Amino acid sequence: MxxxxxxxxxxxxxxxxxxxxxxxxxxxxxxxxxxxxxxxxxxxxxxxxxxxxxxxxxxxxxxxxxxxxxxxxxxxxxxxxxxxxxxxxxxxxxxxxxxxxxxxxxxxxxxxxxxxxxxxxxxxxNNVYLWTNKADDSVSATRYIVRVKAGLFLNDEPDSYTYAPTTIEASDVFAKSDGQTRSKHYSKKRVIDYDYIGWTTGSVGLYVVRSNHEKASGGPFYRSLLRHQSADGGGLYEILYYGENQTESQRFGLQGPYVIAFTDGGAPSSSLYHANISTSWADSLGISGYVAASGRGRVAGVGISGRDTAYPYTVGLANSAAQYWGSARASDGYFSIPGVLPGTYTLTVFKDELAVYTSSVTVTAGATTTLNTIAIPSSNDPSNASAIWRIGNWTGSPSGFKNADLMTYAHPSDVRAASWTGNVVVGSGTETSAFPCYLWKDVNSGIIVYFKLTAAQAAAAHTLRIGVTTAYANGRPQVVVNDTWTSAVPSPPTQPSTRSLTVGSYRGNNYTFTYSVPASAWLTDTSAYNTLKIYVASGSGTTSFLSAGTAVDAIDLLA
Missing domain, CATH: 2.70.98.10 (Beta-galactosidase; Chain A, domain 5)
Structure with missing residues (x-):
């Protein structure tokens, strides 16, 4: 030694x-x-x-x-x-x-x-266990970075910018010679999607196995940088609070363990994963803020009714001190969330990433709080509302929209992105896949949706809904119907103030804009297409993909 x-x-x-x-x-x-x-x-x-x-x-x-x-x-x-x-x-x-x-x-x-x-x-x-106890904001972020020498691991995954010589945004988004983009921000994963991050040569693996993120902010669907490579070397991250696209205030206290793990090329042992790890060996070490398993409780639910079984459901617990989550079983909605610090939490049921139910639950040390079947009221899921037409579905994410998947690991200017412009015809069968997942004031504001109405539909007022998942620079939709009726400019909802759409994240605060469109706005000719023009309103932002923008969840015209 x-x-x-x-x-x-x-x-x-x-x-x-x-x-x-x-x-x-x-x-x-x-x-x-x-x-x-x-x-x-x-x-x-x-x-x-x-x-x-x-x-x-x-x-x-x-x-x-x-x-x-x-x-x-x-x-x-x-x-x-x-x-x-x-x-x-x-x-x-x-x-x-x-x-x-x-x-x-x-x-x-x-x-x-x-x-x-x-x-x-x-x-x-061959592991190093780490804990971090941040008591206040005297340190700006809560991040640990493992810096790794260059040349030890080869990588050209979406988060790598080793061969990307041209800077296209700030100092952290790059373009390769073939037009593909790279950035350390483009992890492609939400927190709920991974247990570890790292590299392998086939004979040596180096990983960071994440913690349970109980003291992190942003919930199960938060996205942040996880790793990068450049000509200098590579970085593996445990991000608990980064200050970028954050939807919650910081949480303070002890977080961990997260683990630096070496292997003979394979994945790290599943015994290190946050859901499995046992640290009883650390119970008596005197780590500040440490709470042993005996000082924690569990929340279990026998089921969830009123689900749309086409989508996954997640149950989250959150208060100002801690956050947890667990997946609901597909067959009946059963869930179990162990290792919870004592306290009273807001329990939220998510359909995909959309909150459809909330309640309160209290957790005590050494006990299981058992909940009877949670019944989601039909009105809590906006997808249940009767609609004349709908683009996308209400999931709290832009899933299914044009370029949606690519945007979690690429810049909007990436050569692989389909055109951000182009209008949409309801009834074409491609309404969702043709509608861009993001709208910007300086890129594709004024996109047109064409649709027809029956005589009875055109004779009545209707509510138009546009759901968004985040916004940049207070971007929000203002609509014009048939060039005769213009909505007011809506007030901007609370959203993160940092970059989002260009750094791989649509995860902000889900919000629904509603517009009461009078009957006088519709065309009476049932063979003619009505037009809905959607503009992005905001006086802030700069130009192009850093102009005011927003991410789309769903758009529908209610019956």
């Missing part, structure tokens, strides 16, 4: 580095224990605490600022690029860094003001 004391490790041996022997490392309480495996232990090289897991991994943590300064797996250094280390946010300043060992666990504690961060190693494992 690098920097070892030269002292053999036995069942009752505690490896002391020079600083530890001098009393600068914390060796009190539960961490004043013993090591248990040959090769497992820690030392002090003067600048770093050096941890040998007794397997194939040796890592170093700076005694000055808590950076992870080295990750050596099977003799190869993986950590670092551009003179930068792996760390919380963009790196902490001077911190108090201590180390201790208890049996088969080594814990490094980093204190930076009110923030506390932890690294743990277990004997015989």
């Amino acid at each position: 690098s920097g070892s004391t030269g002292r053999p490790l036995g069942r009752r041996t505690f490896v002391l580095g020079a600083s530890a022997a001098a009393g600068t490392a914390a060796l009190a309480g539960p961490l004043a224990g013993t090591a248990s495996a040959a090769g497992f232990g820690w030392s002090d090289d003067g600048s770093n605490y050096v941890v040998d897991t007794g397997a194939s991994l040796v890592f170093k943590v700076s005694k000055t600022n808590g950076d992870l300064t080295s990750l050596v797996y099977k003799g190869t250094e993986y950590q670092g690029y551009g003179g930068k280390n792996s760390h919380v946010e963009s790196g902490l300043g001077t911190s108090t860094v201590t180390i201790g060992q208890s049996g088969s666990t080594i814990l490094i504690s980093v204190t930076y003001g009110t923030l506390k961060h932890y690294y743990a190693a277990r004997s015989g494992e």
